[in-house]
Amino acid sequence: QEYTGLKMKVLEWAPKARESLEGKLPADANVFLVPATLRPETMYGQNAVFVSPKITYGIFKASDTDYYVITHRAARNMAYQGILFKEGEFPSVTEIDGSAMIGTLVNAPLSVHTGGVRVLPMESILPTKGTGVVTSVPSDSPADYVMTMDLRKKAAYYGIEQEWAELEIIPIIDTPTGDLIAKSLVESLKISSPKDTVQLEKAKDTAYTEGYYKGRMKIGAWSGQSVEQAKPLVRKHLIDEGLAFPYAEPERKIVSRSS
Numbered sequence: 711q712e713y714t715g716l717k718m719k720v721l722e723w724a725p726k727a728r729e730s731l732e733g734k735l736p737a738d739a740n741v742f743l744v745p746a747t748l749r750p751e752t753m754y755g756q757n758a759v760f761v762s763p764k765i766t767y768g769i770f771k772a773s774d775t776d777y778y779v780i781t782h783r784a785a786r787n788m789a790y791q792g793i794l795f796k797e798g799e800f801p802s803v804t805e806i807d808g809s810a811m812i813g814t815l816v817n818a819p820l821s822v823h824t825g826g827v828r829v830l831p832m833e834s835i836l837p838t839k840g841t842g843v844v845t846s847v848p849s850d851s852p853a854d855y856v857m858t859m860d861l862r863k864k865a866a867y868y869g870i871e872q873e874w875a876e877l878e879i880i881p882i883i884d885t886p887t888g889d890l891i892a893k894s895l896v897e898s899l900k901i902s903s904p905k906d907t908v909q910l911e912k913a914k915d916t917a918y919t920e921g922y923y924k925g926r927m928k929i930g931a932w933s934g935q936s937v938e939q940a941k942p943l944v945r946k947h948l949i950d951e952g953l954a955f956p957y958a959e960p961e962r963k964i965v966s967r968s969s
């Protein structure tokens with residue numbers, strides 16, 4: 711899988727994170743949360759970034775000044791792709807619990823939300839995929855839409871400030887189903903909880919296929935172009951601007967099941 715690693719710079723740590731990182735990083739360090747995305751053309755609509763409260767992340771040195779917050783597994787892959795400071799080496803500088811990062815303010819490259827977006831919890835994040843960090847695009851990702859709605863409804867339960875989940879959901883891609891395809895699919899498939907994984911998987915497949923083959927950008931420098939055309943152009947722009955980098959995920963082993 712060819713992902714795009716997006717560099718979301720930490721603007722202001724949540725108090726728990728700041729406490730836990732005290733003295734662990736150089737004073738001039740630029741720290742980035744790095745979600746892995748397959749949809750760089752949707753970055754205009756980012757309204758939050760998700761981490762798992764159950765994952766302990768590592769912080770890894772990537773250059774003289776840059777540090778990445780990702781899973782240890784992703785760091786290993788990145789080290790062999792020459793993304794981290796030393797080829798083939800992936801010692802974490804320090805670690806941080808996903809739960810401690812909730813509420814942290816980070817920059818979201820290209821997003822309409824230019825003041826930054828908040829780190830929010832998502833229990834369903836798989837530690838075995840991408841970087842364990844997921845940027846939230848509720849207009850086009852059904853899982854992100856359902857999670858955003860649940861966070862808005864149950865802010866106290868999740869231990870967040872409600873306003874962190876309230877950033878507007880902006881239409882960015884026109885499809886035959888409408889310009890908020892995730893919302894439409896979630897409603898038509900009657901998905902009411904982030905735990906409804908079977909239906910969410912179905913919605914994701916439809917959103918991917920329709921977005922890619924029938925979608926048209928309605929925001930940004932490639933507005934009016936098809937998603938198929940715009941996707942590689944937005945990706946190249948992000949990479950050229952130093953806001954992202956290519957990250958490949960090794961194919962997962964196929965485990966044979968004996969029944």
Ligand code: ZZB
Pocket residue numbers: 746747748749752834835836837838839840841842843844845846847849850851852913914915917918
């Ligand atoms: C932004 C985005 C916008 C995404 C969208 C999707 C969509 P896949 O499709 O299953 O191979 N993701 C990345 N890592 C994880 C993880 N560890 N656990 C759970 N979700 C993860 O997964 C790739 C997509 O799933 C990634 O692309 C990321 O969300 C999320 F409009 O980034 B995406 C229809 C989907 N639309």
